[in-house]
Amino acid sequence: MDCDSIPPTDQFIKVYIENKDINEVICGGTIYNDEQYKPELSLRYWYGINREMTSANERNKESNKSFTTNNFLISKSVFEKLKFREFLNKYGHEDSLFGFELKKNGMSIQHIDNPVIHCGLEDNATFLSKTRCAIDNLILIEQDESIDKDFFNEINLIRAYNKSKKTGLIFIQKLFFNIFGRMIKKNLTEGAKPSMFMLDIYKLDYYSKKKFYEKKKLKNIQS
Numbered sequence: 001m002d003c004d005s006i007p008p009t010d011q012f013i014k015v016y017i018e019n020k021d022i023n024e025v026i027c028g029g030t031i032y033n034d035e036q037y038k039p040e041l042s043l044r045y046w047y048g049i050n051r052e053m054t055s056a057n058e059r060n061k062e063s064n065k066s067f068t069t070n071n072f073l074i075s076k077s078v079f080e081k082l083k084f085r086e087f088l089n090k091y092g093h094e095d096s097l098f099g100f101e102l103k104k105n106g107m108s109i110q111h112i113d114n115p116v117i118h119c120g121l122e123d124n125a126t127f128l129s130k131t132r133c134a135i136d137n138l139i140l141i142e143q144d145e146s147i148d149k150d151f152f153n154e155i156n157l158i159r160a161y162n163k164s165k166k167t168g169l170i171f172i173q174k175l176f177f178n179i180f181g182r183m184i185k186k187n188l189t190e191g192a193k194p195s196m197f198m199l200d201i202y203k204l205d206y207y208s209k210k211k212f213y214e215k216k217k218l219k220n221i222q223s
Helices: 012-019 039-052 056-062 076-081 094-104 124-142 149-154 156-167 169-190 196-222
Strands: 025-027 072-074 116-118
Touching: 039 124, 039 196, 072 076, 094 149, 124 156, 124 169, 124 196, 149 156, 156 169, 156 196, 169 196
Parallel strands: none
Antiparallel strands: 025 072
16 A cells, blocks of 8 residues: 555455455555545546546456556565566556556456545646656656567557557647647646546647657667
């Protein structure tokens, strides 16, 4: 359990003990409550509500893709076999990769409703910065040749980028962000209820630019 999370009841350990034999990896989930909302924390709060606060039934539909590191139980033998990639020492996608590698090694994840409250909400600007950091980390993973390429087919951001590039919509997306970029950033950093669609556009634009710069840097090195 992450240090910035707390169990909502005194039954947290008991529930895990009662379920410890149902699978080698068990995830309990994450919740948020109304008291946590503050305007300066709105982006992280609404992201948590919309993207993280899901039931066990919903998470079990894509159990490995729904793996998160903030609240899980894992057998010692499985963790010693896989572990986290040591080169990923920054924020972002280490849980996505671990969930994928569990799947590749034939290990499923069982999700149960035994959540923790995520208390460590960052202010809007900080969370947006961490979002960029997560994308930087994703590109770092892409550059590692030891990573199974199937992993990237499971990342929504990469799929959206590849689709928009293939259909030519990437240019419309860039134009859209060039025109509305300030409005999007204002919505994400100052909005009482920031738009998750706007956040997705922001992430796609940042990822596209980083891919362009990385490609340009590689070309300069090779020449």
